[in-house]
Amino acid sequence: MEYQFIRDPITGYRVRMSQEHALVGRWLNEELAIADVEQFVQQMDMLGQDQEEIRLEGKEVRLTLSKDEALFEAHTLYQNEVDLSRYEDDFLELDEDGLMAVCGFEDFRALMLDWQAFTQGRR
16 A cells, blocks of 8 residues: 655645555545544554444545454445436446545554654654
């Protein structure tokens, strides 16, 4: 998983991810508050002891974390009640590419530890 951390004077801390993991970057940038990073890393470390899975429902992205993997799914994937056929004349369609991303637990944990160090000024 490739990523780059950015400290922007206007938008604050940001991460850029490879295209394959863009949804992971979106989750870090928009769903997880910087103030909650340390607590989330501690919660990750308790995974398997207290609970088998962590599920976080964000505004636009859901994270399901197990000891094996981190699964990110955009809520847009679950818009079944919307009848998209009425938009056919506009040539609009739901592009599911980029609406789901998966990575291994250890890779995600390494990303989160790096992100924690970066946001706390230790990197």
